[in-house]
């Protein structure tokens with residue numbers, strides 16, 4: 694299910710209908726908003742054997758949904774890295790003639806985690822594109838990709854989805870409230886009530902945090918990291934900081950340090966996706982500035 698992103702879907706559909714499908718696409722934007730779901734929707738559409746594409750009922754749509762389609766491949770990071778051998782394997786597989794459909798599709802998830810060797814190997818394939826292959830890079834951090842890769846991609850940008858739209862689609866405003874505009878997160882809360890409970894507790898704990906001194910914030914950070922919820926805390930903190938920032942601007946308060954803290958939180962989230970940084974240390978550095 695894709696929640697939101699109507700504009701992006703229309704753009705992709707029009708490329709398909711005009712028979713102008715790019716051989717390399719970049720789906721960029723925040724995490725858990727539906728980039729990968731849209732990538733598979735697109736691959737279903739170009740491989741669909743039904744009339745209203747994607748029909749969701751034909752063999753091809755079914756096999757893509759079940760992740761058993763022989764011509765649709767996925768690459769995931771292993772231990773926060775996409776290694777050369779993974780890309781080489783994919784390149785080899787797409788060099789064969791398609792098993793069933795006229796298109797072969799590759800989705801590289803968290804593409805920013807390709808190391809330089811992997812990116813260079815992929816670049817060679819992008820330089821000599823095969824017209825029956827579509828490669829989709831999905832990433833939150835496109836600026837981590839080589840400019841030579843970026844220049845060969847057709848970019849579709851994704852953004853956060855309004856909480857109203859998420860609430861309407863999932864018939865739960867309560868869950869939408871906790872989702873930060875990320876439908877993937879909302880669906881996760883719907884499927885796993887214990888995760889929803891945790892998010893609710895975190896939100897409650899953060900209430901009034903900016904009015905209190907940093908010993909209070911440090912105790913929250915200690916509790917969260919002791920319970921191994923540092924990453925969730927950081928995401929939640931960033932969202933709370935963005936809301937607080939708007940408030941401070943409205944009230945014409947000094948925001949320089951606060952803005953710096955927001956930048957540090959964004960950077961920490963990025964670093965966490967690539968490496969094993971010390972979350973507690975990163976959070977404490979931010980907590981001093983807010």
Ligand SMILES: [Zn+2]
Pocket residue numbers: 740741742743746747748749750751752753754755
């Ligand atoms: Zn179909």
